[in-house]
Amino acid sequence: MKNQASSSQKTSKVGLISLFNRFISFEKGSTFLPPFSFGVWIFFLAGLIPSLIVGWIIYPMVLYSKQPQPMNFNHALHLNPEIVDGIEGDTETERCLSCHAFREDGTFAGIPKLDKCLECHDDPESPLGETPEEQEFLTKYVAEEREIPWLSYYRQPDCVYFSHIAHVKMGDQDCETCHGDHGKTEKLPAYKVNRMTGYSINIWGRNIAGYKTNTWDRMKMDDCAECHTENDLEENNACFVCHK
Amino acid sequence: MEINRRHFIALIVGGAAGINATPLPWKSTDDIAIWTQNWPWVPVPPTGEFSHVKSICTLCPGGCGIEVRKVDDRAVKIEGRTDYPVNPGGICPLGMGGLQLLYNESIRFTGPMKRVGPRGSGKFIAITWDEALSTIAYRISDLRKQGRPEALAAIDGNPTMSTMASMIERLLKAVGSPNYVRIPSAEDTCRMTNLVMQGTEGPMAYDLENADYILSFGSGLLEGWGAPGRVMNAWGLWHEHTAKRKARVVQIESRASNTASKADQWLAPKPGTEAALALGLAHVIIKDHLYNADFVDAYSFGFNNWASSDGKKHMGYKTMVLNSYSPDQVAEITGLIPKDIVALARDFAGAKTPIATCGKGKGYLNGSLYEFMAVQSLNALVGNINMPGGVLVSDPPPLSPLPQTQNDTIASEGLKKHRLDHAGSGRYPFSKSLIGDFAKTITKSSKSPVNTLLVFSANPDFTLPDGGVFREALKKVPFIVSFSPYQDETSYMADLILPDHTYLEKMDDVVWPTGLQYPLYGISKPVVKPVYATRHSGDVIMQLAKRIGGSVGSSFPWKKYDAVLKETFLG
Numbered sequence: 023m024k025n026q027a028s029s030s031q032k033t034s035k036v037g038l039i040s041l042f043n044r045f046i047s048f049e050k051g052s053t054f055l056p057p058f059s060f061g062v063w064i065f066f067l068a069g070l071i072p073s074l075i076v077g078w079i080i081y082p083m084v085l086y087s088k089q090p091q092p093m094n095f096n097h098a099l100h101l102n103p104e105i106v107d108g109i110e111g112d113t114e115t116e117r118c119l120s121c122h123a124f125r126e127d128g129t130f131a132g133i134p135k136l137d138k139c140l141e142c143h144d145d146p147e148s149p150l151g152e153t154p155e156e157q158e159f160l161t162k163y164v165a166e167e168r169e170i171p172w173l174s175y176y177r178q179p180d181c182v183y184f185s186h187i188a189h190v191k192m193g194d195q196d197c198e199t200c201h202g203d204h205g206k207t208e209k210l211p212a213y214k215v216n217r218m219t220g221y222s223i224n225i226w227g228r229n230i231a232g233y234k235t236n237t238w239d240r241m242k243m244d245d246c247a248e249c250h251t252e253n254d255l256e257e258n259n260a261c262f263v264c265h266k
Numbered sequence: 267m268e269i270n271r272r273h274f275i276a277l278i279v280g281g282a283a284g285i286n287a288t289p290l291p292w293k294s295t296d297d298i299a300i301w302t303q304n305w306p307w308v309p310v311p312p313t314g315e316f317s318h319v320k321s322i323c324t325l326c327p328g329g330c331g332i333e334v335r336k337v338d339d340r341a342v343k344i345e346g347r348t349d350y351p352v353n354p355g356g357i358c359p360l361g362m363g364g365l366q367l368l369y370n371e372s373i374r375f376t377g378p379m380k381r382v383g384p385r386g387s388g389k390f391i392a393i394t395w396d397e398a399l400s401t402i403a404y405r406i407s408d409l410r411k412q413g414r415p416e417a418l419a420a421i422d423g424n425p426t427m428s429t430m431a432s433m434i435e436r437l438l439k440a441v442g443s444p445n446y447v448r449i450p451s452a453e454d455t456c457r458m459t460n461l462v463m464q465g466t467e468g469p470m471a472y473d474l475e476n477a478d479y480i481l482s483f484g485s486g487l488l489e490g491w492g493a494p495g496r497v498m499n500a501w502g503l504w505h506e507h508t509a510k511r512k513a514r515v516v517q518i519e520s521r522a523s524n525t526a527s528k529a530d531q532w533l534a535p536k537p538g539t540e541a542a543l544a545l546g547l548a549h550v551i552i553k554d555h556l557y558n559a560d561f562v563d564a565y566s567f568g569f570n571n572w573a574s575s576d577g578k579k580h581m582g583y584k585t586m587v588l589n590s591y592s593p594d595q596v597a598e599i600t601g602l603i604p605k606d607i608v609a610l611a612r613d614f615a616g617a618k619t620p621i622a623t624c625g626k627g628k629g630y631l632n633g634s635l636y637e638f639m640a641v642q643s644l645n646a647l648v649g650n651i652n653m654p655g656g657v658l659v660s661d662p663p664p665l666s667p668l669p670q671t672q673n674d675t676i677a678s679e680g681l682k683k684h685r686l687d688h689a690g691s692g693r694y695p696f697s698k699s700l701i702g703d704f705a706k707t708i709t710k711s712s713k714s715p716v717n718t719l720l721v722f723s724a725n726p727d728f729t730l731p732d733g734g735v736f737r738e739a740l741k742k743v744p745f746i747v748s749f750s751p752y753q754d755e756t757s758y759m760a761d762l763i764l765p766d767h768t769y770l771e772k773m774d775d776v777v778w779p780t781g782l783q784y785p786l787y788g789i790s791k792p793v794v795k796p797v798y799a800t801r802h803s804g805d806v807i808m809q810l811a812k813r814i815g816g817s818v819g820s821s822f823p824w825k826k827y828d829a830v831l832k833e834t835f836l837g
Contacts, residue, residue, distance in 0.1 A: 059272075062276040
């Protein structure tokens, strides 16, 4: 300890660069005594690297629980007007609305109920396609008149008032803006839910750092505000617009 | 290399630096904040399609109109209907909280049950409807075989004129038992009062909305008296700032009830002396010539002394109250101050449309016939009967009576037996049923004269103010069947539970909501599908009758209770 104290006194006039050199120098026996030995650095890294691994890799794995959907649904197939009769509309949004419809009172129905499926799949004995998913759907749900317990990826928490019709009809937003290419997927992704908050992973975003490249990557309050601001609708960022 | 303190510090600093360079602390902080906003026990309404179902509330005989908001199949809110004549938008706290009665599993029976523990312990095991029905059908058939069908008795809490009440009475008649006992209600005494004083057995109705002085003899106007949605609404009208003349509410009640504390004036006579006070008021009104002489002359009998056809002289009402009920005498009886009695009488007689109401509390106890007559005579003195803002007397609504039961000899013999409660006998000529005497007869007998007791829509073990006599009677009855949807004191004493639907799950009727100015027939409809494996008691009675068979079965020709309702309201 004495050595160190005296050496720092010695180098007080050397300046910043040499101070830095001294700080990073591992050379033994050099005129500048290294403040930290090689061993100390090893221990530092032994603390740093595992904690980075824990924080970036293990933490997200532990934080989110993964639940499979009750069955697969092929959005790409169902959104193809050449295959499916009931799908109408010139734009992608209109085609989405064929099933994810608005009710008469303007509220959004969200994930369709079994009734909607039955508009086409009305006979459990005669499948319309050849997929095993459809077979499962017909025997497990249609025949037993049971609702499919879908897990919703995009539901905002109860404290948030979100109106689809205000955004889709008045705001002229495409479904894609918030829901990405969900309508083009052939397989439903696993539903991941935050163990602590119970929110779907799509709210925070799939990137654990909260980093986003697309508008649909994240659905936190700042993302709502960002879009409102971009569209000169800053008045909609007032608290009571969404937190009623 | 020697490991020293410095190395450990380096490890910790490295770990701390590393963890802070990851999302772990920052996201965890955010998530913990969110977690504290989402406690799992905080109820969150379900998401789904909103719908509204209109029905009427049958929790009490008031029959208010309700609108139930639903999210998909789940009922989430009960509100008063604004388009229903009984309760323009109003609803009582119980009606508003009715979903608790529907969805609170811990207070309901989820299916038919058989008692396994001692009586009152609430230990039951689930059985099938088939087993439950055959058990009870066998017992009743057995009683009939033994030639003592009168050992079957029923206690019924359904409103007086309701179709359910007539179905239960019909079952007893068809089996051959006169022991159909009703839960007492102030409405029974109102009917008796009307029968004795007006010559009609219709219910007592009050034009509360147009009255400007309400002299309430213990009526819980804010506590569920009459049709609560309507009465509370009327209370609002009386006190509206824009009203031309505000109504004055005077509460005569020995207890500081909510109504008493909110009334313009509260007088607390000694309990049970209300009739004397009413006659004391009459004394002042007659002495000061404040009564409506035209009305009294034209429409009353026995006001002055009179002689019957055999030449016998009788004391009239006037002489009686002038002799025996002076303010000083009444003050002695009631414990009130004489000048208060005089002032109250003058206020009452001086009002434009005064009403004196009777029926204490919610009207769930029958009360004294003499007291009701004394109060009704005040209404007659001020001539406010069948007038706007007065007491209205009319006949019951013209509903079709159900066809006669087909009684075989066993039933006819059984019906000739005396009622266990002596109602309708020389001692109680005007009473239809007396549950207190029914219980006393059982407790006094060495062996219970009732073998099988059916209890419908009532919890007499809890509600009767009889100091536990009814409970003692229940202990002696060999077999008790409860049709209650709820786990309550009486059903805990039962041997067999055949749970009814709750009021939001079934179709039923309310004939003439209590105290409404005009006859009204309301039908409730199922708001939600039955939550549990319960059955409508009306249907169960028919299924039971069919199992007993013979003339009992053929007395119930309908398939479903709905068909009975349809036949009734055709009028």
